[in-house]
Amino acid sequence: MIEYAWLIPVFPFLAFLLIGLLPKRTLLWENGAGYAIAGAGGALVGGPEFTWLIIGDYEVTFGLWVDQLTAVMLVVISVVGTLVVVYSGGYMHEEGVGRRRYYAEIMLFISVMYGLVISDNYLQMFIFWELVGLCSYLLIGFWYEKPSAASAAKRAFIVTRVGDIMFMAGIIILLKYAGTLNFEELFAQHPQISAAGGPISKEMLTLATLMIFGGAVGKSAQFPLHEWLPDAMEGPTTVSALIHAATMVKAGVYLTARSYPLLIQTPDSLLVVAIIGGVTALLAATVALVATDIKRVLAYSTISQLGYMILALGAGGWLVIEGNEAGGYAAAMFHLMNHGFFKALLFLCAGSVIHAVGTNDMRLMGGLKKHMPITSITMLIGAIAIAGIPPLSGFWSKDEVLAAVYSSGEFHAVFFVLWAMGVATAFLTAFYMFRMWFMTFSGEQRSEYHAHESPKLMTVPLMILAVLALTSGFALFIGSGFDSFLEGSIEDLGHFEVLEPGELAVEIFTDPLTYVSIAVAVVGILIAYRIYFMAGFDRSVFGRGVSGWFQKTLENRWYISKFYDDFAYKGVYGLSLEADLFDRYVIDGIVNGFSYLGANTGNVMRKAQSGNVQRYASLIVLGMVLLIVFMLYILPWGGW
Amino acid sequence: MIPIEYWVIFSSLLFCIGAYGVITRRNAIVVLMCIEIMLNAANINLVAFSAYHTTLHGVADTSGQVFALFSIAIAAAEVAVGLAIILSVYRRYQTIDVDKINILRW
Numbered sequence: 001m002i003e004y005a006w007l008i009p010v011f012p013f014l015a016f017l018l019i020g021l022l023p024k025r026t027l028l029w030e031n032g033a034g035y036a037i038a039g040a041g042g043a044l045v046g047g048p049e050f051t052w053l054i055i056g057d058y059e060v061t062f063g064l065w066v067d068q069l070t071a072v073m074l075v076v077i078s079v080v081g082t083l084v085v086v087y088s089g090g091y092m093h094e095e096g097v098g099r100r101r102y103y104a105e106i107m108l109f110i111s112v113m114y115g116l117v118i119s120d121n122y123l124q125m126f127i128f129w130e131l132v133g134l135c136s137y138l139l140i141g142f143w144y145e146k147p148s149a150a151s152a153a154k155r156a157f158i159v160t161r162v163g164d165i166m167f168m169a170g171i172i173i174l175l176k177y178a179g180t181l182n183f184e185e186l187f188a189q190h191p192q193i194s195a196a197g198g199p200i201s202k203e204m205l206t207l208a209t210l211m212i213f214g215g216a217v218g219k220s221a222q223f224p225l226h227e228w229l230p231d232a233m234e235g236p237t238t239v240s241a242l243i244h245a246a247t248m249v250k251a252g253v254y255l256t257a258r259s260y261p262l263l264i265q266t267p268d269s270l271l272v273v274a275i276i277g278g279v280t281a282l283l284a285a286t287v288a289l290v291a292t293d294i295k296r297v298l299a300y301s302t303i304s305q306l307g308y309m310i311l312a313l314g315a316g317g318w319l320v321i322e323g324n325e326a327g328g329y330a331a332a333m334f335h336l337m338n339h340g341f342f343k344a345l346l347f348l349c350a351g352s353v354i355h356a357v358g359t360n361d362m363r364l365m366g367g368l369k370k371h372m373p374i375t376s377i378t379m380l381i382g383a384i385a386i387a388g389i390p391p392l393s394g395f396w397s398k399d400e401v402l403a404a405v406y407s408s409g410e411f412h413a414v415f416f417v418l419w420a421m422g423v424a425t426a427f428l429t430a431f432y433m434f435r436m437w438f439m440t441f442s443g444e445q446r447s448e449y450h451a452h453e454s455p456k457l458m459t460v461p462l463m464i465l466a467v468l469a470l471t472s473g474f475a476l477f478i479g480s481g482f483d484s485f486l487e488g489s490i491e492d493l494g495h496f497e498v499l500e501p502g503e504l505a506v507e508i509f510t511d512p513l514t515y516v517s518i519a520v521a522v523v524g525i526l527i528a529y530r531i532y533f534m535a536g537f538d539r540s541v542f543g544r545g546v547s548g549w550f551q552k553t554l555e556n557r558w559y560i561s562k563f564y565d566d567f568a569y570k571g572v573y574g575l576s577l578e579a580d581l582f583d584r585y586v587i588d589g590i591v592n593g594f595s596y597l598g599a600n601t602g603n604v605m606r607k608a609q610s611g612n613v614q615r616y617a618s619l620i621v622l623g624m625v626l627l628i629v630f631m632l633y634i635l636p637w638g639g640w
Numbered sequence: 641m642i643p644i645e646y647w648v649i650f651s652s653l654l655f656c657i658g659a660y661g662v663i664t665r666r667n668a669i670v671v672l673m674c675i676e677i678m679l680n681a682a683n684i685n686l687v688a689f690s691a692y693h694t695t696l697h698g699v700a701d702t703s704g705q706v707f708a709l710f711s712i713a714i715a716a717a718e719v720a721v722g723l724a725i726i727l728s729v730y731r732r733y734q735t736i737d738v739d740k741i742n743i744l745r746w
Contacts, residue, residue, distance in 0.1 A: 611742030
């Protein structure tokens, strides 16, 4: 079976070609559903491999790598991708001819995303990595007539490019010092990678893993490269759901997880990974507290949850090194899967609301519960899931993440701090999610609109995703459990303890930490209920004194965005002005001197010119033909 | 292994198509595209002979590939410069018909 895994990206690619190239004015392929849902992969590694190009004695081969990690990604991409395409049938209905471009780009995205997760070496992955970036750029700028959308697309492209360059630097280091980019060869050389010219030094490997993680920072919108993701909300909501919540931004997490056999050889890198994840989670969650744009709340929440996954990977690495246990790794991927479902659900619900109300601003919404019952209930399910209330999916994975971070605290004290940040984030998450829900669906209608429930084409995907958000957490208990399933993909790294599902449930519910995370979530929801649902709370108290200053900082997104703008404007632009002076007076001075000389010479020579470039080109070709005839026929005939 | 003659004939045809376009087309952008076709014909030759070296001697001759990469990079720069020139020509004359732009003469 596994040999046919290469067919997975082929189907959506065919759909892309059909939609994009067929000369149909009638949009026959409107729903573009011509792609199959990918099956879950097995534990085998292999499949066809072919040589793409040969450079000196190094061969670049393309191949397939399908293991449990890939399978998790494939499930998320195929399920969310299919539902988003169906939903788009309703959401993008009024777009007219633009729909064709939209579906073609979505299909291309799904295809290259599949390609990314089944790549068997870093270079092949990098190619698909850039392709998903391209699709993201195209789809953010889908409404390119709008200046804000066009500039958001450019920003997303440029910021992720910073990460991509680091990723490429990491690839180059690996190629130079380890001699191969193939996962199997790289990981088989564990624990000491021996290169063609000797073992790679620990420092070099640390640098390489840090650089590769830099790529993940860019793609998964981690601090300090996270500011592009909220801006990316300029694209259609379906795009935000598919690319900027469920799949593409997970590519960074996937890359980090994929590089695990390298990362666990470099504890320093893992520490950086964990710290960046923890900082991102808390930072993004605080900004989400004050966002008034419904999609931006979800965008910051996505960044924050991605921070969780990165944090779990970083902390989990120490667990693997010190405790020979893959809990953090499995928790991160488990959270990735659950988050894919509930965040896609939340985004699609937000899309349904925006579709009905015609604005993104939550201050203008309110009271939508009676107009849009299905959307409000499914979104409530999504909000409860992300807040981490049992037995919904978010609870299981978030609890696993926090437990992994806490237990790695015994190896390095930093992880206790990160755990505290994670718990704080859980509290903030519950609060801002319910703030959003109450502001949107409860209370009085705050502006003029005639809201109505979305068509079936949109509500059915919502209901399916809501069921997934309710139940996907129980994957923890299927068979011998999600954790042991996933640990199959890194089993070479050591032996892992496998718990029976029953014991696992007992362990989760006898651990006091579980109740800490439930308690903070409940408190967060109750505070949101008090402030945003019950009448008579004066919200202006937040605008005064220290909290007013804090609110202002948050509304300006911690001034990070401003810092980048200032840096680009004052720093780079100032430097460019200096360079411009040099260019104008020194370089141009020399050039003008020469041109003066040339002008005078040309004055004499100009008589030969007619000014028609194509005549010159014809004369050159004619001269060349004459020369060839002369050399091939006249010269031999003359005896040379 | 495709015989070397096929590559040479293919690249000559490509070159002639490009040269024909450069001479006959009126639109400066199309002329620029034709120049790209000619450049790529040369690249095909470089890579084809590099591969031919392998069949002759059993050792890959990398310099052919490297030359092709260089010329691709230079072609990219050339397009950037060419398009910039066309853009400024268009701003000045409101046309990119190469027949009309003939003041570069005595």
